[in-house]
Amino acid sequence: MQTYILEYQGKKAVIDQYPRAQIEELKARIRLGNQKLNDAWEDLRKLEVSDHWKAELERWHLANVKLSEYCSQLKRLGFGDCLYKDENGVKYKGCLEPLGCRACPSDISYWEKELMALPGASKRRSK
Numbered sequence: 001m002q003t004y005i006l007e008y009q010g011k012k013a014v015i016d017q018y019p020r021a022q023i024e025e026l027k028a029r030i031r032l033g034n035q036k037l038n039d040a041w042e043d044l045r046k047l048e049v050s051d052h053w054k055a056e057l058e059r060w061h062l063a064n065v066k067l068s069e070y071c072s073q074l075k076r077l078g079f080g081d082c083l084y085k086d087e088n089g090v091k092y093k094g095c096l097e098p099l100g101c102r103a104c105p106s107d108i109s110y111w112e113k114e115l116m117a118l119p120g121a122s123k124r125r126s127k
């Protein structure tokens with residue numbers, strides 16, 4: 001598989017370039033990446049702020065950037081939807097949930113709809 005370098009705030013990351021034939025592998029990688037980032041976030045929340053914590057947080061941010069890059073690849077390969085929908089097209093996981101999509105390839109702004117559906121948002125709208 002071909003690779004390229006992604007630069008983010010002076011840091012470099014090697015990104016695999018997925019061919020169209022491996023689009024399902026790319027989707028699986030993004031799902032796994034979201035899971036890993038959510039797990040890592042839960043761990044980070046429990047740690048006390050220290051230099052170690054700051055370094056881990058930076059690593060976590062870089063991992064988010066990498067995952068967004070893979071979402072962009074997925075879009076370029078023609079898939080621009082949330083990865084958490086069942087076979088009937090119903091989303092079973094919110095993009096905005098605390099442990100939802102860290103990176104989402106969707107062209108549709110589900111997170112906006114989810115934001116507007118929050119109890120606080122509807123109250124503000126009805127005023």
Ligand SMILES: [Zn+2]
Binds near residue numbers: 083101105106
């Ligand atoms: Zn999503």
